[in-house]
Amino acid sequence: MKRSFYAVARGKNPGVYKTWPECEKQVKGYTNARYKKFENEADALAFIDRYKDIGKKKVLCVVYYIYSVSGVIKNASVERWVAEGVPVVYTDGSCFGNGMAGCKAGYGVFWGDNHPDNLSEPLDRGPPTNNRAELTAVIRALEQAEKRGYKRLVVRTDSNLLIQSMSVWIHSWRRNNWKTASGTDVQVCITFSRISGHVGVYGNEKADELARSGAERYSSHRCDAKTRF
Template identity: 40%
Template sequence: MKYVVWVACIAMFARPQPIIRRINNNDFEEDGGSITVYVNGACSKNGQADAQGGFGVFWGENHPLNTSEPVRGRATNNRGEIQGAIRAITQALDNGIPRLTIYTDSQYLINCMKVWISGWKQNNWIRSTGDPVRNQENLQELDNLQSRLQLVEWIHVKAKNGNHGNDEANRLAKAGAAMYQPPAPAQEVEPADLQHLDQTSTDDFDF
């Protein structure tokens, strides 16, 4: 009797096995009809001239689409977060994935895509302060890619909280940052994207 109860308790608290869906000869984790992916950005010395930035995309253990790359252009953490999402959606489109759930620990990215972007577009990409929106080019690219999928759901996860997918995306992002090559001297290095610091989790600025 005790053995039966013990087994039942283990089954109750065991992590449910993810649903695996095979698309384009690759296996993807599915939740509620949507494929899941984790993205992350990393930037050492964020906001400094010698900053190094990268992004990571994690689809699953040893997945062929897992990505670790340096940031394109100036290196900031926020740019890494955006470019990670760009890569994830591009990969989804290339592999015939119609519905995507993106997990990120960046409140900045979540707010950009769920709160601020509609107002920015209506205001011709000018903030309420009268300043142009930072990362406009990357955000416009991300918005355009998002519109080509049936659904993109953005879900925030807490950083450094034992979430395996997020930890793996962070590891990939750090590896990408280590590969970063600074832009040519003629290209202006702008300060870190701190325009929404009062509305953004400090996790967004962690390496």
Template identity: 30%
Template sequence: MAKKKYYAVAVGRKNGIYDDWSSAEKQVKGYPGAKYKSFATRQQAESWLDDPVYDRTPRKAATKQAAAGDDLVPSDGILVYTDGGSINNPGPGGYGIVIIEGDIRRELSGGFRRTTNNRMEMTAAIVALDDLQEKSKTIHLYSDSSYLVNGFIKGWVKKWQGSNWRKSDGQPVLNVDLWQRLAALAGKNVIFHWVKGHAGNEFNERCDQLAVAAARSCPEDVDAGYEEQTG
């Protein structure tokens, strides 16, 4: 039996605390800039709702709070956290994913026998976006990999696409097989965010746990792109 949850609506048609998702959803679905969060107890929901920072915080500060772990996304959006890494880099690697859509939370993970940190960070995002590619909702993807996030928010991917996947120095882009897959999956509805790793973020920490467990599970799957490059 699913655990009881309470839903605090900070910005919606009618702000307040609701004891079922269907009631809370009516207040936030389709409401511009809606903000809400679920809690295990009514007291936690009340404490969060009583904090005026969620009503008056400037956009920049609010973004920092969201990156710190508050699942404050538009009601019509999907929250995704990803992480990945390898043991000894290169070595056995794994990735972990947490996907939150409305009241539904899912976790995905997997591993490869030999790969790198960056490739697992990228693979985590690829698996998540591939899982959600039929969704038209806005996808907020959080990762602690500057390599992954900067590829999109700094426009690296677009530049590489226009230069036949070569860097400004003429050298080929590393991990081009994964960048190309990401470019194909990351449509206009995907927004990348950087989040500090190992800083107490609930979802980032969970992704890290999933990734580490996958890497330590003696995975047999082959990261073909990596092994072809290294022989």
């Protein structure tokens, strides 16, 4: 039986889908959706790269702070955001043996099943730490969103560092002209939505898999040891 590949260049979650029902879910009700059926995956990916939304405007991140609602409520919220056309990305970092000699770090970015922008990479700069991997994952996701011209974005992460940064510390940083309590420059300014890690949230689990895969390919020669966080 001949396989088909449904390319969604503009839709709720751009990517390559193997069945029409899956593709239809991503384009139905989406303004100016662009999609096409192909006989091979390479052509489908080329179509996405050609027609994906590219814009010159910077990313405007939509921030949703979620602290104590149930997993069902949170997943329902994501479905609502997707229905409104807001891209949702999951990010995660991983470090095997974090804080110990010989540790390995990597990061993952998950936009959706078969999405061409999904990333699984080893940490390529700085010493390998879990926090550095978490931050790198979010930075890469924001860079991808900017290239696609997204005007709204929801970044979902289970990183406590990012949660504290954007929900608590950010207010004092702003008052202090983007300085920390010790007077040093704040290095990271990221907006995000909080999720609990390893509780069965699909996107988070996929981002974790990508991060672990990236960490497994980590080589110590990639990173210097001049700075650490």
